[in-house]
Structures are given as structure tokens and as C-alpha cells.
Amino acid sequence: MSNAIAEPSLKARTVLIAARDVFLLHGFSAATTDMIQRAAGVSKSTVYAHYPTKEALFAAVIEGELAAFTDSMRRTEVGPGNLRKALTVLARAYLDVVLSPRGLALFRVVVGEAPRFPDLARRFYLAGPQVVANMVADCLGEAVASGEADLSEVGRDAAARLFINMVRGEPQLQCLTHPDAAPSAVQIDQWTREAVTTFMRAYAREIGKTNGESSRPHRAERI
Amino acid sequence: MSNAIAEPSLKARTVLIAARDVFLLHGFSAATTDMIQRAAGVSKSTVYAHYPTKEALFAAVIEGELAAFTDSMRRTEVGPGNLRKALTVLARAYLDVVLSPRGLALFRVVVGEAPRFPDLARRFYLAGPQVVANMVADCLGEAVASGEADLSEVGRDAAARLFINMVRGEPQLQCLTHPDAAPSAVQIDQWTREAVTTFMRAYAREIGKTNGESSRPHRAERI
DNA sequence: GTCTATATGAAGATAGAC
DNA sequence: GTCTATCTTCATATAGAC
Numbered sequence: 001m002s003n004a005i006a007e008p009s010l011k012a013r014t015v016l017i018a019a020r021d022v023f024l025l026h027g028f029s030a031a032t033t034d035m036i037q038r039a040a041g042v043s044k045s046t047v048y049a050h051y052p053t054k055e056a057l058f059a060a061v062i063e064g065e066l067a068a069f070t071d072s073m074r075r076t077e078v079g080p081g082n083l084r085k086a087l088t089v090l091a092r093a094y095l096d097v098v099l100s101p102r103g104l105a106l107f108r109v110v111v112g113e114a115p116r117f118p119d120l121a122r123r124f125y126l127a128g129p130q131v132v133a134n135m136v137a138d139c140l141g142e143a144v145a146s147g148e149a150d151l152s153e154v155g156r157d158a159a160a161r162l163f164i165n166m167v168r169g170e171p172q173l174q175c176l177t178h179p180d181a182a183p184s185a186v187q188i189d190q191w192t193r194e195a196v197t198t199f200m201r202a203y204a205r206e207i208g209k210t211n212g213e214s215s216r217p218h219r220a221e222r223i
Numbered sequence: 224m225s226n227a228i229a230e231p232s233l234k235a236r237t238v239l240i241a242a243r244d245v246f247l248l249h250g251f252s253a254a255t256t257d258m259i260q261r262a263a264g265v266s267k268s269t270v271y272a273h274y275p276t277k278e279a280l281f282a283a284v285i286e287g288e289l290a291a292f293t294d295s296m297r298r299t300e301v302g303p304g305n306l307r308k309a310l311t312v313l314a315r316a317y318l319d320v321v322l323s324p325r326g327l328a329l330f331r332v333v334v335g336e337a338p339r340f341p342d343l344a345r346r347f348y349l350a351g352p353q354v355v356a357n358m359v360a361d362c363l364g365e366a367v368a369s370g371e372a373d374l375s376e377v378g379r380d381a382a383a384r385l386f387i388n389m390v391r392g393e394p395q396l397q398c399l400t401h402p403d404a405a406p407s408a409v410q411i412d413q414w415t416r417e418a419v420t421t422f423m424r425a426y427a428r429e430i431g432k433t434n435g436e437s438s439r440p441h442r443a444e445r446i
Numbered sequence: 447g448t449c450t451a452t453a454t455g456a457a458g459a460t461a462g463a464c
Numbered sequence: 465g466t467c468t469a470t471c472t473t474c475a476t477a478t479a480g481a482c
Contacts, residue, residue: 011466027250029249032457034457044460045461054459111399112332129396162389169387177337194385199421234447267476267477
């Protein structure tokens with residue numbers, strides 16, 4: 001069936017998917033077009049029919065991963081709840097993507113090849129950390145408006161960046177430097193809790209200090 | 224010209240230094256032994272006389288950089304002062320190394336090649352973040368003892384890790400993803416201040432704010 | 447130990463048949 | 465568009481003279 005009139009975009013996608021696996025596993029330089037060709041089950045010239053060079057194929061792969069990353073984060077619904085709850089949801093969503101094999105491999109490759117592909121590195125920052133920071137900043141804006149948080153000392157955007165870096169820092173670094181040891185769900189929960197707790201201690205205003213899931217929704221949320 | 228009696232360790236060091244420059248600039252796979260040989264001004268077989276393979280040479284380079292990193296941090300004198308001052312000194316010392324061209328290149332290469340050199344990646348964590356976290360933890364231990372800090376909620380070691388990741392997070396990520404734009408000293412100062420401020424707001428106890436010099440911390444107060 | 451010269455293999459990319 | 469076969473270049477690593 002597919003032999004008669006091969007749809008061009010189909011083979012192109014096959015090549016792209018194979019290239020993604022190979023590039024994310026080996027990095028740009030160590031990956032070879034032979035590996036990609038073999039993984040895709042096509043011939044060498046089919047690869048070059050759709051992508052003029054190895055660099056172009058690499059760029060297409062990274063762009064696709066960035067889009068997937070952004071989409072994944074954008075699908076996160078914070079939902080109703082207090083600030084602690086909202087930050088916890090965002091932190092978990094961020095860590096889920098960052099600590100996934102795909103997320104770790106993307107970081108490795110983009111950062112490792114940044115001197116050779118500076119534009120891709122910049123786009124990584126915009127599609128990843130920047131997007132998440134904006135989501136957190138929105139959340140913090142509402143919290144400030146409702147009196148849940150006081151960010152007058154550092155500002156909303158700086159606070160958002162501090163938070164996501166606190167969330168990402170240790171888990172990502174440990175995963176990057178211990179490639180064979182994936183952290184447990186319990187460990188990830190603890191990291192999340194520590195970061196959220198620290199941020200809340202620094203910037204949350206004491207409303208109902210007795211704490212413990214005060215079911216009072218400070219922010220009347222849209223649903 | 225190096226005709227008389229070439230000291231073996233001299234040429235070995237020449238090769239190692241050249242290899243360091245090449246590996247840190249291009250990464251492991253993109254670097255070639257030709258580049259190293261040319262940069263060192265020696266012949267191909269001289270390289271292989273001292274290091275059996277490209278991998279072994281790479282490992283020697285990374286080990287050397289890790290030792291330099293650790294030494295640099297260990298030379299940091301925290302000196303007398305309150306907790307805010309001590310954390311600021313440690314943060315600046317850490318950022319100086321992390322954001323230096325050598326520090327950024329080391330991170331790039333080690334993280335990028337971690338799947339192929341997992342042992343080096345683990346040793347990177349121990350020689351870098353772990354060392355700094357221990358220094359911060361020592362500092363925090365004193366602060367707890369003197370009543371300057373209350374770390375009962377997350378613990379001393381977790382607090383230390385949170386702090387260094389807050390310090391490192393945004394500056395390092397921006398430098399890694401914007402290889403052509405070095406941050407200004409003012410920007411670095413601001414990042415440092417934001418991280419220290421956030422940590423202090425979360426965990427410092429207000430001593431002598433209203434009643435002035437009530438307790439006597441063993442490190443001299445200074446604002 | 448160090449050099450020149452080279453073996454050996456594989457990389458990225460292309461030509462031409464179908 | 466896709467394949468088989470190939471070109472050119474350059475990689476790591478080694479042999480043999482000095």
C-alpha cells in the first residue's frame with residue numbers, strides 16, 4: 001500500500017522520529033546519518049531528500065521537541081486552590097517534563113551543543129523556562145492581588161524565576177549527573193515540597209496560619 | 224628546538240593543556256586528536272605516547288578541571304559577619320566559578336557527555352555542587368547554633384542545597400543558553416541579592432531587630 | 447620519546463537507475 | 465522519491481626511522 005504512492009510527509013516523519021531518537025541519545029556530533037538512516041529503515045538519500053544537511057535535520061528535531069515541551073506545560077491546569085496548592089501543581093508539572101528521559105536528553109543536547117547552535121539554545125530558554133516562569137508569574141500575580149503573597153521586595157517576575165529554579169535545581173542536576181539512577185516518586189515529592197515550603201516561608205502572607213489545606217479558596221477561580 | 228632532553232612530564236602537560244582547550248571548546252565527540260595535536264604543537268604519536276586513547280585523555284582533562292574547581296571553592300574564606308553576609312560571599316564565590324568560561328564549558332561537556340562517561344558526571348557532582356553545599360551547610364549549622372536561622376522545617380542539608388540551586392539556577396541557565404551574551408557584574412549582583420534575600424526571608428530569625436543586641440552570636444554582627 | 451608517513455575504517459554527501 | 469553504489473574527506477590509531 002505505502003509502496004505505490006508513498007506520501008512524502010510520511011517518510012519525512014519517519015526520518016524525523018528516527019533522527020529524534022538518535023540525536024537525543026547520542027548528541028549531535030556523535031550521532032551519524034547512518035544511525036538515523038538505519039533507525040528509520042530508509043536509505044541515505046531519502047534522508048537527504050527531506051533535509052539538506054545533518055544540521056538542518058538536527059534543528060528540525062530540536063524545534064519539534066521544544067514545541068512538545070511547551071504544549072505539555074500549557075496543558076497544565078492549575079485549578080482552584082490556595083497559593084501553596086497552585087505552586088505545587090506547577091512544580092510537579094515542570095518536574096515531570098524536566099525529569100523525563102526526553103526532557104533530560106533535550107537539556108543535555110541543547111546545552112551541550114549551544115556553542116554550535118546558539119539560536120536553538122536561545123529558543124530552548126524561551127520555550128522552556130520562560131514559559132513556565134510566566135505561568136508561575138501569573139499565579140503569583142493573582143496571589144498578590146488576593147493578599148496571599150507579598151512580593152514587594154523582589155518583584156513578581158524575579159520571584160517566579162527563583163521559584164522555578166528552586167524546583168528544577170537539585171532534581172535536574174542529580175538526574176543529569178547520575179544517568180543510571182532515576183529518582184523515586186517519593187524523592188521527587190520531597191524535593192517539590194521543600195521548594196514550595198521555602199518559597200511560601202519567604203513570600204506568603206499569613207492568612208490562616210493553622211494551615212492544613214484551608215479549603216477556603218482565596219482566589220475565586222475560573223473553571 | 225625542544226631538542227636537548229625533553230622532560231616527559233613537560234610534553235605530557237603541554238598535551239593535557241591543549242586537550243583541555245579543545246575538549247572544553249568542542250566537547251568530546253566534535254574534538255579531534257588532530258586539533259589537540261596541532262594546538263599542543265606536537266605530533267600525533269606524542270599524544271598517544273602519554274594517553275592510550277582519546278577517552279583517557281578526556282578523562283584526564285575533566286579530572287583536572289574538577290580538581291581546579293574544588294580548589295577554587297575551598298580557597299574561599301567566608302570570614303566574620305552575619306548569616307546574610309556569609310551567604311553572599313559563598314554565593315558570589317560559587318557564581319564566579321560557575322559562570323566563568325571554564326566553568327560553563329565544563330558543565331556543558333560533562334552534562335552533555337554524561338551518558339557516555341557516567342563516572343565523570345558523578346565525580347562532577349561530588350567535586351562541585353556537593354562541595355559547595357557542604358560549605359553552605361557548615362555556615363548554616365553555625366547560624367542555627369547562634370539562633371540566626373531556623374531550619375527545623377526542612378533540615379540543614381536540604382536548606383543548603385536549596386540555597387545553592389537558587390543561586391546557580393537562573394544565572395547558569397541564562398549563560399548556557401545565551402553563549403554570546405555574558406551577564407554584567409550588576410546583573411550578577413542582583414541575582415545574588417535576590418537569592419540571598421529569598422533564603423533569609425524564609426529561614427533567618429529576626430535577631431536584635433526590635434531589642435537590639437540581645438543575644439551574642441559567636442560571629443560578629445555586621446550590617 | 448618524538449617525529450613522518452601511513453593503515454584502516456567511517457563519516458557526510460552525491461550520482462544515476464528505477 | 466527512493467534505492468544501490470560510490471566519491472571525498474577525515475577520523476583514530478600505528479609503524480618505523482632517529
